[in-house]
Amino acid sequence: MVVSLKDLPRVPLEEAIPVASAMYDNVANGTATFNNIARLLNSSPRTTKTKYMIWGAEGYGIIIKHENNEYSLSETGRKIVAPTYYDEDSEAKVKAILTPTIFSKFFTEYNKHPIPQETYLTNLLETKLGIPRERVEEAKEIILKNVDFTGIKRTDDKTGKEIIDLDKSTPGPKSEKKEEINPIDSDSLSIDDEIEEPVQNQEGQTWNKTCFVICPIGEEGSTERKHSDMILKHLIQPVLEVFGFSVIRADKIEQSGLITQQILENLVKARLCIADLSFNNPNVFYELGVRHLCQLPAIQIIRKGDKLPFDVSQGRAITIDTSDVYTLIDRLESAKKELAQYITPIVNNTSSDVSDDNPIKVYLPGIKVTIPR
Template sequence: MDEKTAINEAPPASEQPVKARTRKVRKYPTCAFSDALELANAIHKNAGNQQIRRITLFDLIGKASESGPSRTWVTNTAKYGLITGTASSEFLKLTELGYQIVSDESSLYQKAKAKIDLAVLGIDPFNYLYTTFRGNKLPQHAVLTDALDGQGVDIEDRAAVIDVFIVNIEHTGLLRNLSGAQRIIDVGHALEGLPDQRPQSSQLPIASTSQSLAGTVTSGNSHFDGTCFYITPIGEDGSEQRKHADLFLGSIVEPAIESLGLKVVRADGIDTPGLITNQVIEYVLNSKLVVADLSFSNPNVFYELALRHAARLPTVQIMRKGDKIPFDISQFRTVVLDCSDIYTLVPMLDTYKAEIANKARKALEDSESLENPLTAMYPNLRLTR
């Protein structure tokens, strides 16, 4: 058979077999352990140590059981070993260690040991990083990234995996500020001094599972889709507020957000002509992400934050330690940064950047989890243009 005949006899493109798409399967969780722990707490609150229907559980906590974020939440919680079941299972149940962590019957030692086992030692890339750098100062991101070569972590996932690792070792007490630096310590050191007796009363509060029905609004503008607007008290040149805003922007917020591919813009950095008040509102309502600094209890910051809450858009709240979080938003998570002196702040910079990046990534990927005082009270509230 000649080449011409072979070409003529080839089936048309429409009849060519279509290669089935394959979904990427990650063996490691993509959220912080504390986020997965919220689902475990919800199961414990509503079912104790018994199994519960997945649909019933999500109905009780006010979330859609079949939504993408809800299914990812279940998947990540199962990967941590907190629960049995999958995103498609009829029933979910706490594992033995999962129940030990959330149960009032466990001692502080038992809870802490189980958290370390599940959040760090039980996850291959986290365990590898921990055993590799245990006893040393927390390495730079670039060093941690290089260390993940050959560990089965996709290149595009490595920044997120490292952020989650840092957040997890801090959450479990394996990362401590010693001798002026953040150091990764031994498990025995982390557990030292914790009582191994059952408490007489509840030691740990159950995480809030308040209703969240937020919906993401997109601007449809390529400029804003690549923008993170930084809401912060700026103050006059040379003032404490200006120095604070400059320090947080350049040393913490920008480095944390740049891994997400977003450009951080502050009000005084808006380079388009127009009335500044209108421009600020435009950025608040259209930027893909907002980081709001609640330090100094600045009224302009809270006004702009309220607008962002009403728009139901991804937001991360930060604040310097020592300032009081207003009651109305105190129940919503805020990254607190201790900048009381340089000796306290500098060793914690990488940890703070990881926490902010992790919360920003979660806010962008899981819009249904967005909660604020407005969405909690008025889940159907919507801004219209």
């Protein structure tokens, strides 16, 4: 079995971070070729170490490879090497180690559980995660180094065993922009005007330029509705407008007919789907499941503090801290960059693994769904 370097990097995250640092210090918001990055690292692009560092940085999602074979710094990489807020770098490091599919499967399955004993871990990596035998020892070493580097282990008070805990990460240095966290009064965050009516997928509108948004809508005036309206207006719509997409949300569908039928039609036909998993709404998870079954690209958003009950690649979810009104604008701007970075390879057809965060594709790859047109 062949495992790609994006699914299983050959260096731990700590050894890939210098690539992101070099990009931040020298390239800023621009791009650089593979050879240029190697020069920034004072190394030859032909050495195995340099290749693994750059490919590893791509695998961890801290740099992005574009269709012209040039690289740019991702928002996750920026947060690691130049955090704006306290603990932003720690959270980004955890996100990075959850980005490669194999690492994500391991850490997600063993979250809140003891680290397996060495013999069992070796067998697990080969038989369950499909790592080639010749790479098992290397993978085991990288996993354990990533655990130590990100601080995602703790000692269980009752058993004394070391537990993997994705909610526990090593705090980074406090940023000067750190503010006292003040819970937001749901009425204090203005949505300005009413949510603009999205362009509907009416006759003549192609599904290829449609983004369907699934989210917790809630009753008018509820916290869930205010949250979803804010995310739609201040995050999703501005980014999708740049890509020329129509944005449709279930409560904005105005065509006649059964609403459930129209929701399902949007789920299986829209080119892009964005799922806001905040508040752990069961309808949202059901609709995301339909999208997963069709093995179509979906981008996940979630509030910081809400838990993902399942997810093959948590590193591909955009987490937004909405707890502090004084930092929310900056955090939304950061989320816009992440969202655009996820959308770009999908609309450009440059990503061959847009569904690698999909449990259906990962665990039941033989399933095929025929979608009527």
